[in-house]
Amino acid sequence: MGHYTNLTDPRTELEVVRDWNGVEQVVLRSPRGAYARVSLHGGQVLSWRNDRGEELLFTSSKAIFKPPKAMRGGIPICFPQFGNSGTLEQHGFARNRIWAIDEGHPPLNQNDNSSKASVDLILKPSEDDLKYWPHCFEFRLRISLSMDGDLSLVSRVRNVNGKPFSFSFGYHTYLSVSDISEVRIEGLETLDYLDNLSQRERFTEQGDAITFESEVDRAYVGSPNVIAVLDHEKKRTFVIRKEGLPDIVVWNPWEKKSKTMVDFGDEEYKQMLCVDAAATERPITLKPGEEWTGKLELSEVPSTNCSGHLDQPGII
């Protein structure tokens, strides 16, 4: 990471660094020391650290930081297709495009009583994109770090087309965990899920909480807006709040699949878990002029303090 050059963008006052491919990355800092870094490649959050400097998102040691592929880790934005159940490339093209800083929406760091550090990004389709997906859209993404170090992502997709269009979507969130066998998810019990490992066959979750002992690739449909990922060994809980996104996709490649992925270490499945707030079972349809909003908020809390989080509404 020593290749960065730091500068402050005079137009937006944002702290911007350039990676070794020349792609800009925006740095967000909370007054208490939490940190996030966002690449304009994909609008992807690459790093989220708490105020003790601990990294909370997983990045593979074999990740390839080179467009046009999304880096393996952080939070890739999957749009306008989540997964491979459509005509586009896996997870759509947004994660492989260079986004722009949306100067029409100045950041809220200054003189803002919510005390959030934030950046506004925008993606519009290129002529090439329109050949494969002939729908004009404006995708605005606001990424914020709160005073307490919570990370929030708000996506707004507007139809600026003459005709309706549909899309699926996901915040493909790579959480960093101590050891996958020590992790459980609460909030998905008794839900139906589509199993991507059995041609999206529908099953009903039977367990009390979700734990991991083999490959998992499931879309839990119609999930609550608040769920928790408990890391027993780290005594840390991630609270995931979402709005406008009905589903939660849970993915861990486990041992065999890890070995087939060039940008992922053979043993790294033990240190990660993807828990993605998504709209995947039913596509979202926008009429001309309509806008859709999908929100994700991630908090990290000590496990002893996590009880009660699941009762709170998912308001960001």
Ligand SMILES: O=P(O)(O)OC[C@H]1O[C@H](O)[C@H](O)[C@@H](O)[C@@H]1O
């Ligand atoms: O390798 P990628 O294209 O980034 O996808 C990684 C994974 O993303 C999601 O979790 C999907 O449900 C999985 O089926 C897929 O394997």
